[in-house]
Amino acid sequence: MNQIEERKYYEDDDEIDLMELIRTLGKHKGIILISTILVTLLSVTGGYLYNRANTVNSMIISFNYPEIENGKNPDRSVFFKDNIIPLNVINKVYTENMDKIKADGIANFKTRIKVEGIIPEATETRIESALKNGEILTYTPTQYKISTKENKEILEELSTDSIEEFINKYKPNYAVAEVEEFKNYDYDNIYTLLNDRISLLKSNINSETKKNYISNKLGYSFNELLVKLESLERVELQDYYSYFTVHGLSLNKIMRETRYDSEIREIRLEKEKLQAKAQIIKSMLEQYKPTNRNIVVPNVGEFGIKINTENEYYTNLINEYLNVNSQIKDKEFTIKKLQEEKEIVNYPSENQKKVIDQKLNVITTKLNGIINELNKINEEYVNAKYSDMIKIASPVTEVKTGKPVVLFLAIGIVLGGMLGIFLAFMKEFAKNYKAKYSK
Known part of the structure; x- marks a missing residue:
């Protein structure tokens, strides 16, 4: 066989093999199709689950x-x-x-x-x-x-x-409760309660962040409310205090007198301590001469004296002695004042009750008016400063870190097709093997 005939033989043989391959695939196209669909479904499902997990x-x-x-x-x-x-x-x-x-x-x-x-x-x-x-x-x-x-x-x-x-x-809550009726309280106790309430309100108002805040809607500022409070404290509250103090009015005379006795006793004890201290300082002054440079200075740290030189020490002793004696005089004056107030303590007459109740009513009405205005401006202030203090700036978004589903689809088609072709050839091989060796 010459070269031309040999080449023709191989070409014919290749052509026959290729046609046989196509016929084989066509014969088993069902297997290839089913395999491709199944593998593609598995691939897409697996890809979906993978993406969902990621x-x-x-x-x-x-x-x-x-x-x-x-x-x-x-x-x-x-x-x-x-x-x-x-x-x-x-x-x-x-x-x-x-x-x-x-x-x-x-x-x-x-x-x-x-x-x-x-x-x-x-x-x-x-x-x-x-x-x-x-x-x-x-x-x-x-x-x-x-x-x-x-x-x-x-x-x-x-x-x-x-x-x-x-x-x-x-979120701050600056709401303040209004003042209610003061039942079963003596006049001095009522004064203390009102004074404490005003102090708390002043602290609520007088903060750095509120000082320059003005409500355009309400037409007033925190500073204006502070001025009203100070005026109420200085005028109406002081007038109320002066009236029951000057007249010695009390709804419970015995208890009031007992309190005076307790205060007087406590101040007398403080006075006696100061007198003892003054006596020690006086004794030190009498023993000390500024010109004596060999003096032994005793421990007087409890008196707050700072010693630099002997003469300065002597001057400080004198100043301390004068200061202690001044405090003693203040205590004596306070004791005398309390004793005088105790002596005039008395139950109020019906007319005095009406007067003092009227004064108290004026104070509570004005104070509750200020509290009401304060609550309104506090609410506006909090809403302006803290209404958006925390919020959702961006809604929930879903971010997939897996692969596109199209990629899993393509992989499924390729793998499924290859598996189908493999199964088709394996089935054809098994058929030919059985036909050849079953005889």
Whole structure:
């Protein structure tokens, strides 16, 4: 056989083999089709499950209140990002949704919740620049990304419950209760209670953040309320105090006299201590001469005397002696004043009762009016400063870290087709083998 005939023989043989291959595939196209469909379905299903297992739901929570800039909570305690989703909220959500949660146990559920601060690019640049210069620049983010592999509903419940918890815990409540009737209280006790209430109101009003706040809606400011309080304290309250004090009025004369006796006894004891102290200082002065440089100075630290030189020590002794004697005189005056007040203590007449009740009514009416105005402006102030102190800045978004489903579809078709072709040839091989060796 020459070369031309040999080449023709091989070409015919190849053509026959190729046609035979096509006929074989056509004969078993059912197997190939079923295999391709089954493997493709398995591939797509597996890919879907893989993507779902690697899907992360996330959302952004934003903080907006004055103290956050300094890394503080609204109550000025230290702000920690790990407390944004509190443990009690995690426990509550886990308990209520155990059938929906993918995590194996509450500990695993907690570790699947990630909280990351969002730092603006400009701030990151500043921090890096500061580090290069050997400086430390602190920054507390105002936005935080909350992410978890749990489903969307679980993350929404975690975030909304955490926001509610934060508001209930930290939103200021400046509401002040009005003054009620002072039943079963003596006049001096009523004065003390009113004076204490006014002091608390002044502290509530007179804060740095409120000083310049003016309500356009209400038409007044915190400073105006402070002026009203001070006027009430200086005029009406003082008039009330002077009236029952000058007239010695009391609804319980015996108890009032007992209190006076107790105060007098206490002040007398203080006076006696001062007198003993004055006697010691006087004795030291009599024994001491400024020109004597060999004197031994006794321990007088309890008198607050700082000794630099002998003459300065002598001067300080004199000043201390004068100061102690001045205090003794003050105590004597106070005792005398209390004794005089005790002597005139008396039950009020019907007319005096009417007068003092009227004065008290004026004070409580004005004070409650100020409290009412204070509560209104406090509510507006809190809403203006803290209404958006925590909120959802971005709703839940789903991020898939797996592969596109189309890729799994293509892989399934390719693998399924190859498996079908393999099975077709194996079936044809088994058929030919049986036909050849079964004779």
